[in-house]
Amino acid sequence: MAASKRSRLRTPTAVVALVGAVALAAVALLGPAVWGSTADTTTVADRMLGPSAAHPFGTDELGRDLFARVMVAARLSLVLTLGATAITMAGGVVLGLVASVLPRVARRLVTGFMDILLAFPWLLLVLFFSAIWGASAVGAMLAIGFAGVPSIARLVYTMSSSLSGRDFVRAARVAGVGPLGVLGRHVLPNIRGPLLVNTAATASVTLLSFAGLSFLGLGVQAPDYDWGRLLREGIARIYLNPMAAIGPGLAIVLAGLVFTLASEALASRRGHGLRTIGRLAKAAAGIPSGDVEPSAPERARPVAEVRGLRVAFPDGDGGLVERVRGVDLTVAPGETVGIVGESGSGKSLTAMALAGLLAPPAVVTAAARTFDGIDLSRPLSRADAARVGAGLGMIFQDPLTSLNPALTIGRQLTEVPEVHLGMSRAQARERATEALRVVSIPEPERRLRRYPHEFSGGMRQRAMIGMALTASPRLLIADEPTTALDVTVQRQVMAVLRRAQRDSGAAIVFISHDIALVSAFCDRVVVMKDGLVVEELDAGRIRQDAQHPYTRALVACLPDMSSDRSRPLPVIAGDGSTA
């Protein structure tokens, strides 16, 4: 924790922001003492001078040095900015947090009111409030401060409401922690990060608003002056002495920049800079690409094949983590291959690489990588890309995220036939209807006009399978297709998948963490662990044939309908997390 904080402070942005903030604070603190007397000395002889060595920004109509006045004005400008920012943030946090714990009716009222305020242009609110509190420095501070409250309150309300649905908040409530305790102990610490970022961003906007208000004559009144007032006075003489306007303008820009950089530095994460990308490219070049011979050409041509597959990802510190470490996998036409393994075993990555679907930041290398005879390790020609696109169907775990919620099912099912197969719209529609019929969706013509959210989970997954079928695929990759479904629905979806395979003759790569399910559906089972294939087995003979201790442990530790209930379950050894 401490280490990551330190390295976050060491980014160039953070260093510049820090230096800038210290400089601003120093000017604000010492400015009036150092330049105060110069700024207030009227010298009639030196009226309205242009910039010179003695007066870098020139002088005003009373002969006062403008540079000194800009420096002195820093204190008032910054104090007002910070004051208004404090009002905005405090008001927003209190209102947002309180709104999130109110009973339903009161919460509706408060959030409704916030929404109404948000509907007004922000400037209108500021002008409205300054009419209430009058055209003075304090009035402007209150006006700008309060005008910002609704948007921050809305942000805080949204963030804390999403947190209050989380289990750890429920757990605290079950343990008897009151609403205020939950806010203080759990909600506030968890929204602190975004709030800090927003504070810095708000400060920069507030600074500009003050300059704007004072420029309009609504803010700071004579004889006091801030940067906005100096700007207003200077702009009148911009043709005679440009520096009279540019000087205070520069001060505003620089201070605004410091606030923006601070917010940037707070928001930034490690490992996204240019340097990391450079190191990544170098590391990718250095990855061993495996030394396995490509498979002999005389064998029956597989649908898809990888040899010596390695997949790596950036680790955030400029290095690479290898998640697949040399995997060979061959899928014959019409075959059903299961890949089983626990989270992080590399099973999904292997399948994605098999389909050529991994994009940067993933670094994929292999001795050979082919799909339907097309070499995937080289850039594809247009025709080859279309063949891969049409020959491949993907089915993911959560169809709600892989189907586009804004398009009808029909629109999404006709895309592949139209784009990849060059069919007319009517033909494509016919194809889509047929696909839905194959996956046992009743009334396919009517359902094509529906949106994904109007389907149940099992029906969405069947539509997804239907979508994969529209392409007349040679290979279907099903990545945990039933994990989000109930067992009875799972059985229906598996039945549909089996029938689709029989009709299309496609090969299937079926990925799951459930070795029983994989063995019940596939011909051949590949067991993966830590990015390596530990064993390949005939699906029907896993219990008898499994040699590798990991496979045997996987089988043993899975409770089934015949496990001995009087004995503890075996636990996989060599796993640091199990005692």
Place this chain on the structure above:
Amino acid sequence: MNALEIDDVTVRYRRELAVDGVSLAVPQGRTVGLVGESGSGKSSIANAVVGLVRPASGDIRVGGASVVGRGAAVTQARRRTQLIFQDPFSALDPLMPVGASIAEATRATGRRWSREAKAARVRELLGQVHIDPARADELPAAFSGGQRQRITIARALAGEPSVLIADEVTSALDVSVQGAVLNLLRELQRDLGLSILFISHNLAVVRYISDEICVMRHGRIVEAGETEALLRDPADGYTRELLRAVPVLGRRMEFEDA
């Protein structure tokens, strides 16, 4: 003697009926499995027992005392139950050291704890769930999924419950870790005499850990009984369908009637 009695409970969300007149009992020191599909009302029952949802009608009693409604007696009785959640990643506050999370849960005992007593209790609980007590000051991110689930179990135990509600506690875990968590629950039940309502959609897991099973569908209990007897001879059509859908290692799935 029943540790937990759910008596003709109905739970409604606005117009939707989530639980429809369910009655079930968890006898002292036993594990009752509640199995059913998503949307069958299992989790609504869990939420009603711990007081996160208020039943529209019916009564829930823990150790004979009602936990429905408000008042000191209800709060007192409700503290005898604790809930363990499905997702170990969202169940712990990411910014709070795990020891502090567990210490916070000691409030549910209703007693005042001195700082030393609390720290000692946290160490004891971590030891009980096989986590090194020296790691109490680490944040949840430093632990694996299975370890986090054991920490949430320790947090539930901190409230000194007589009834534990385990809501899909292994569904987010890898099988290797699932076994360890199931073993831990059995061990704790034996050592502490806990009564457990074990909720899951995984029939094999429910079968392994439960003495009795209730099968739920559309907000009602369609069948209930002793584990072995119920699974050997299921009377309800839905229970049979559920049994048939469980994949068995090495046996090819038949789809003729699906």
